Amino acid sequence: MDTTSAHGGKLINLYVEGEALLQEKEKAKSNRSWDLTTCQMFDIELLLNGAFSPLTGYLNQADYQSVVEGMRLADGTLWPMPINLDISQAFADETTIGEEITLRDPEGVVIANLVVTDLWTPDKTLEAEKVFGTTDTAHPGVRRLLNEGNPVYVGGTLTGVTPPLHYDFNQYRNTPAEMRQHFAELGWSNVIAFQTRNPIHKAHVIMMKRLMAKNQANLVIHTAVGRTKPGDIDHFCRVRCYEKVLPHFPAGTAEIRLLPLAMRMGGPREALWHAIIRQNYGFTHFIVGRDHAGPGRNNLGGLFYGATEAQELVSSLQDELNIQILKAPFLRYVEGRGEFCEEHELLSGEAGLYISGAELKDKLCHGEDIPEWFAFPEVIEELNRTLPPRSKQGITLFFTGLSGSGKSTLANGVMVKLRELGGRHVSLLDGDVVRKNLSSELSFSKEHRDLNILRIGYVASEISKNGGIAICAPIAPYATTRRSVRSMIEEVGVFVEIHVATPIEVCEGRDRKGLYAMARAGKIKGFTGIDDPYDVPENPEMRIDTSQYTMTDAVEQVIERLREMKLIA
Structure with a gap:
């Protein structure tokens, strides 16, 4: 099984086994404990299973500052998103450098032990400006950072004890190592990852099929099922919709897999982060969409990020990535031709039709009919079950x-x-x-x-x-x-x-x-x-x-x- 990570080193696996595991469980009995929040649970799962390779724990202060300022760890390795454990001031006051803390899930199960290397109070306003490009709290990532998180950051190395437990869609959940092994067993040498937090419709399927043919690749709908944007359709409904879509691909060419990711809705930086995560999972290609991981509109009614800003940033760093970046084309439906076309394929006088995710949700909520050209009827039936008028x-x-x-x-x-x-x-x-x-x-x-x-x-x-x-x-x-x-x-x-x-x-x-x-x-x-x-x-x-x-x-x-x-x- 290939264990080479996107960064040229080994794929990180922070879990221990055998005697070492017993020792970690024994230490947890006397350690002080921090109960992880739901969002912290998503981060630690991807830290422990290697999806965040090359990280071996939460960023130390030097790495954090380097990431915030320049999207790189202190040693120059490309990494765009701060990953830190935020704790309360009261807990921080009792914490010392070098101390080992046990991290537990909300029900008290030991997830990991953390050796504290750094403890500091970050400038969160600066972090918002650098990472998100704004301090506007209409941005959900900024709002969570400035208003909802704890004030103190912890850096340190992790030792995994118990993988977080999931009860839903376990047939679609794989660690990076398991995913790589799966691709090897299938004989898939070229595999495209499609990031999504929304239902998939006809234009998406056509776009993915075109990219699959062009790159002679298979495809995985690798959907984010952790924290997404407030107001998004829940992942239970979305995954059921993806199951309805899968038969529209040639048999044996496409699959569904789940990524338990706490999205920050960070636009260009987040798109780069998504690409690095997918190369850790063993994908060879990654689709970056228009306004990828964008949070919608700001307080002035405009978009937080330019429509192609994410595509341009990630493409500009292609030489440092071990995954091929594919730019998702923007398709519109031309009624006269009865087909989807890219913007540059539109003839004079052809405007093309398009329905945004927000418009679709509004139509569903008002009980309006969804055009046949836009969506598969079995998907709309599933959405109507979750989104009644x-x-x-x-x-x-x-x-x-x-x-x-x-x-x-x-x-x-x-x-x-x-x-x-x-x-x-x-x-x-x-x-x-x-x-x-x-x-x-x-x-x-x-x-x-x-x-x-x-x-x-x-x-x-x-x-x-x-x-x-x-x-x-x-x-x-x-x-x-x-x-x-x-x-x-x-x-x-x-x-x-x-x-x-x-x-x-x-x-x-x-x-x-x-x-x-x-x-x-x-x-x-x-x-x-x-x-x-x-x-x-x-x-x-x-x-x-x-x-x-x-x-x-x-x-x-x-x-x-x-x-x-x-x-x-």
């Missing part, structure tokens, strides 16, 4: 506004009206009620306010995931926290932010408890709108000032907006 999807209505703005009263009225209309279970998560029953031990510090909102978001996501309507009515003063809740909800349902924009003067006039007066007198500290900020939502789905309507009319305004959005009939 919006009027049948789970929803979270997130009312936010100042104390006294009327959001709780409005939320109650909307709840009653939705129950009157029927069709879905409706649950109200009022801020005061949640404080009493779910977060009674929390203070009103910023940290605890954020935690309270995230708890509300989690409960709402569970309601939405199961097709119900969750109505939330907290103050939720901080934009970053509201954005985190939006991301959480949009992975499973529809998020509707409703800013109850009642002026503070009106809110104070309604204040029966005298809280505003006490805050202005300094008797209450950290009161939202007085001595603690309220981040006004920039682009809510709805904004309403309850001082301008009777509450009955305000409720009707919200219901009408939900009808406009086709969320209710």
Whole structure:
């Protein structure tokens, strides 16, 4: 079996066996432990099985800085993405250089032992600028880096103990060594990897077939099934769709395999990272798409990266790669000819038809027919099982506004009206009620306010995931926290932010408890709108000032907006 890695060395395998394994398990009993998050689990799996060769653990500080600044390890080896274990300040304060820490999965299973070589607080703003090219938190990778991760980075060497356990699609899961052996057994000397986090449609299949023929190669749909972009169709549905697509390739020429990757949506750098990972798996060719691993649009409505920027970067480094880079052509459907053509093949007057992933999802959510030229009917049938029309999807209505703005009263009225209309279970998560029953031990510090909102978001996501309507009515003063809740909800349902924009003067006039007066007198500290900020939502789905309507009319305004959005009939 070939163990030569993409970088000319051996394919890294950090797992130990036999007596060495028993020793590692014994040491784990006395080591301090860090429980890995879901995203950290994806990283460590690919570190341990060699997909991140030549890395032997988390980057030390010198390698981290070199990667951030120039896409290379300190020794000059090409590597574009920082891979570090982020830990809490409290855990870091107890950690020493040279210490061995045991890393466990969320259920406490020992995954690996880590010998700490470096411990530092990174400049995450600089990391965002260099790695993602922006500090705009509309970028999901930037938002996770700046707002969701822990503050301290650990560098160190890993020893693998237990491979992470998976229950789904195990027939499609292979380590890099297993994949190379599989290709050798099949006699596949040229193999193309196709990276995807979306369903595959007719244009994709035609593009892949053309590249297979041109390069006399077989193909693997090597789909990312770890963390992808918030709002993506879940990998369970996507893999079922790929199974429907596979018969459209000549028998025995194409396969499906899963890559448990925590994507950063880092555009050009991520495309290079994907190529290096695929050469570690033994692929000979890799397709780089247009706007590869791009996160969509920024706060100004433009793309974060140019359409061909990823293709240009990876191609410019072809001489340093042991995998052939293939640029995915952009195909459009020409109705007059009944075929897909590349842009340069379009004749004068031929515009060609194209449906983006976002447009497809919108059509599915609105119950619209998908053109036959675009997708295979069996794929659309599978997508409809997972993405019913919006009027049948789970929803979270997130009312936010100042104390006294009327959001709780409005939320109650909307709840009653939705129950009157029927069709879905409706649950109200009022801020005061949640404080009493779910977060009674929390203070009103910023940290605890954020935690309270995230708890509300989690409960709402569970309601939405199961097709119900969750109505939330907290103050939720901080934009970053509201954005985190939006991301959480949009992975499973529809998020509707409703800013109850009642002026503070009106809110104070309604204040029966005298809280505003006490805050202005300094008797209450950290009161939202007085001595603690309220981040006004920039682009809510709805904004309403309850001082301008009777509450009955305000409720009707919200219901009408939900009808406009086709969320209710």
